[in-house]
Amino acid sequence: MTATQTGGTLRVPARTTAGTSSAARGWRRYRPATFYGFIAPWLAGFVLLTLFPLGYALWLSTTNYDGMTGRYRYVGLDNYTAIASDPDALHALARTGLYTLGTVPLSIAFGLLLAVLLNQQIRARGAFRALIYLPAVVPIVGSALCFKMLFNADFGAVNAVIGLVGIPPVDWLSDPGVFVVLVAVTLWGVGASMIISLSGLQGIPRELQEAARVDGAGAWQVFSKITLPLLSPIILFQVITGIIGSVQGFVAPLLLTASSGTASVTSVPQSTYLYMIHVYAQYFAYGRFGYASALLWVLFVLILLLTVVIFRVSARAVFYENAPDTPTRRRRTRETPEVTR
Amino acid sequence: MTVLERPATLPTPALGPAPSRRAGRRRRRAVYVPLVVIAVAFLIPLVWLVSISLNDDAGLASGSLLPKTLHWSNYRDAVTLIPFGRYAVTSLLLAGVHAVLATLSSAMVGFGFARLRARGKGVLFMIVIATMMVPAIVTLIPTYLIFARIGLVYTYWPWVLWGLGGSAFLIFLFRQAFSAMPSDLEDAAIIDGCGWMRMFVSVFLPLAKAPCLAGFILTFTGGWADFISPSLFLSNDQTTLAVGLSAGYTTPAGTPLYTTLAAGAVLYILPVLVIFLVLQRGFVNGFVTSGMK
Numbered sequence: 245m246t247a248t249q250t251g252g253t254l255r256v257p258a259r260t261t262a263g264t265s266s267a268a269r270g271w272r273r274y275r276p277a278t279f280y281g282f283i284a285p286w287l288a289g290f291v292l293l294t295l296f297p298l299g300y301a302l303w304l305s306t307t308n309y310d311g312m313t314g315r316y317r318y319v320g321l322d323n324y325t326a327i328a329s330d331p332d333a334l335h336a337l338a339r340t341g342l343y344t345l346g347t348v349p350l351s352i353a354f355g356l357l358l359a360v361l362l363n364q365q366i367r368a369r370g371a372f373r374a375l376i377y378l379p380a381v382v383p384i385v386g387s388a389l390c391f392k393m394l395f396n397a398d399f400g401a402v403n404a405v406i407g408l409v410g411i412p413p414v415d416w417l418s419d420p421g422v423f424v425v426l427v428a429v430t431l432w433g434v435g436a437s438m439i440i441s442l443s444g445l446q447g448i449p450r451e452l453q454e455a456a457r458v459d460g461a462g463a464w465q466v467f468s469k470i471t472l473p474l475l476s477p478i479i480l481f482q483v484i485t486g487i488i489g490s491v492q493g494f495v496a497p498l499l500l501t502a503s504s505g506t507a508s509v510t511s512v513p514q515s516t517y518l519y520m521i522h523v524y525a526q527y528f529a530y531g532r533f534g535y536a537s538a539l540l541w542v543l544f545v546l547i548l549l550l551t552v553v554i555f556r557v558s559a560r561a562v563f564y565e566n567a568p569d570t571p572t573r574r575r576r577t578r579e580t581p582e583v584t585r
Numbered sequence: 586m587t588v589l590e591r592p593a594t595l596p597t598p599a600l601g602p603a604p605s606r607r608a609g610r611r612r613r614r615a616v617y618v619p620l621v622v623i624a625v626a627f628l629i630p631l632v633w634l635v636s637i638s639l640n641d642d643a644g645l646a647s648g649s650l651l652p653k654t655l656h657w658s659n660y661r662d663a664v665t666l667i668p669f670g671r672y673a674v675t676s677l678l679l680a681g682v683h684a685v686l687a688t689l690s691s692a693m694v695g696f697g698f699a700r701l702r703a704r705g706k707g708v709l710f711m712i713v714i715a716t717m718m719v720p721a722i723v724t725l726i727p728t729y730l731i732f733a734r735i736g737l738v739y740t741y742w743p744w745v746l747w748g749l750g751g752s753a754f755l756i757f758l759f760r761q762a763f764s765a766m767p768s769d770l771e772d773a774a775i776i777d778g779c780g781w782m783r784m785f786v787s788v789f790l791p792l793a794k795a796p797c798l799a800g801f802i803l804t805f806t807g808g809w810a811d812f813i814s815p816s817l818f819l820s821n822d823q824t825t826l827a828v829g830l831s832a833g834y835t836t837p838a839g840t841p842l843y844t845t846l847a848a849g850a851v852l853y854i855l856p857v858l859v860i861f862l863v864l865q866r867g868f869v870n871g872f873v874t875s876g877m878k
Contacts, residue, residue, distance in 0.1 A: 275701075278703075281697075282693055282694060282696060283694045285694060286751045286756060288750065289749065289750020290716065290750070293747065294719065297725075297728045298719075298724060300731055304727070361616050372624055374862070375624040375628065378628075378858070379627050379630070381806065382858070383809060383810030383853070385853070386810075386854040386857075389634070389831070390634045390850070393634055393843065394629070396843070398646070399637070399646070401629065435627075484718070488720055491720065494722065495813060499831055527726060536726075540726065540727070547718070547720060548718075
């Protein structure tokens with residue numbers, strides 16, 4: 245990487261032709277214009293729909309723009325220091341942390357357990373897999389409405405069931421019960437995690453597990469010493485995507501708590517007042533574009549930091565088949581498919 | 586666990602005492618019982634939704650768990666009380682256009698990353714992967730503010746643009762698929778005098794039907810489910826079913842009409858479930874995750 249960055253110009257003498265078998269192939273494979281032509285749609289999209297909006301938000305976050313008057317001025321880092329003294333923002337951040345800590349590990353563990361069960365040779369395995377995965381394909385608006393009906397205080401099935409054992413009806417959709425409903429609707433989609441873990445389990449060579457059995461390992465030992473380490477990259481992947489998904493939590497808390505038809509970010513109760521709800525409210529309910537953009541950037545940076553930290557911390561725990569220090573080093577197979585051909 | 590899977594004819598002396606038949610049965614029960622309980626529990630929310638969609642207010646108030654008579658009229662109300670058909674067409678159109686464009690565009694970009702070479706390719710691919718880590722909502726709101734300034738809000742253009750830009754995950758998926766194809770294909774095409782674009786369109790793309798289908802289905806269902814973009818970028822009249830559904834179905838006074846809402850929700854969820862059940866094998870057996878292996 246560093247080598248390519250130092251060049252600066254487009255001409256690269258001789259370096260690129262190293263490693264090809266036939267020079268005759270070379271001319272067509274190394275025309276950079278063709279490559280850039282092919283990736284142009286993504287590149288344009290990346291610059292215009294990702295980089296530019298991010299930069300625009302960063303610029304907005306240093307102003308007091310309100311989206312209405314068109315008059316604004318540069319305020320430096322004021323918006324960022326304001327976050328530290330905004331109790332709602334801090335509360336929302338803590339809530340989001342709690343929600344993430346509560347749902348991500350639970351989803352992964354539950355998904356893994358289901359994957360192990362569904363990886364057995366059992367009858368109707370396909371049907372079980374389909375049924376348990378089914379809720380994961382239900383659109384979020386649909387699942388939020390489902391759970392709103394299920395936990396409705398007056399006619400919900402949950403209150404009917406707990407009524408059978410004599411518990412008085414609970415108003416689930418307001419504080420603090422609504423947090424339980426939010427966690428429940430999230431866990432309902434555990435099938436997504438189950439499928440990923442299942443595909444990981446299917447990729448583990450059976451000989452490894454059988455060899456361990458032959459050596460006298462019990463089922464738990466095989467799972468913890470062989471299966472789990474081999475699954476660790478997939479678990480890491482789920483941790484990271486799970487965190488990124490759950491800090492964006494917005495639609496479910498919004499739809500779960502709107503008492504009447506129209507959902508409004510300002511009516512979301514305390515216990516599900518997640519960070520994105522706060523951001524959205526600052527933008528579109530209060531028109532504090534500059535401040536809300538600062539909130540957005542704080543979230544973005546937090547996610548970046550968290551991802552880096554998780555990668556660092558997990559470096560020891562995660563087992564890669566083609567880790568750099570193992571003798572059978574084969575980095576090329578995954579990273580650069582051209583070399584193998 | 587693996588002992589169970591071994592064919593009975595294989596002698597397994599090295600494994601110690603063979604598990605007795607009763608132990609096997611107990612173990613099988615330990616797998617089936619939790620699975621049945623969980624599968625049933627997971628179906629309850631959907632069953633409940635359908636049950637409410639066939640009930641009436643009196644039935645709900647009486648607290649009976651299942652409707653006494655089936656009120657199919659709720660479904661008629663669901664499609665007439667709000668412009669259900671128009672919302673559904675918008676959802677279909679936006680999700681469809683976005684999915685087609687995103688699939689084709691990602692295929693093209695994935696082909697570039699798999700088959701072509703240029704300076705900076707490695708770095709660019711790292712950026713593709715890194716964009717998967719950028720929370721979508723962080724770019725979405727500023728995009729809305731920008732589009733509002735240049736008049737792209739309250740039009741369907743954002744979906745076209747997002748589609749053309751492709752999706753990082755699909756690019757990754759297509760890169761994997763195109764990398765795995767033999768290079769003889771290229772040589773043959775070159776000998777026939779094909780350019781790279783022709784080669785992509787008429788040689789490689791037809792061979793990538795599975796990732797194309799996967800990409801289309803994933804993007805389409807994602808678009809059908811999307812709530813935030815249409816609620817931001819579209820007015821209430823031109824919005825999609827996801828937004829229309831969650832905002833409509835109230836009496837003029839604002840009291841929610843639960844039975845009608847439930848019927849509308851069933852109609853909204855149903856197409857996705859049908860797609861899933863038809864392609865269930867593909868979903869469950871891994872095209873969702875095929876890029877990750």
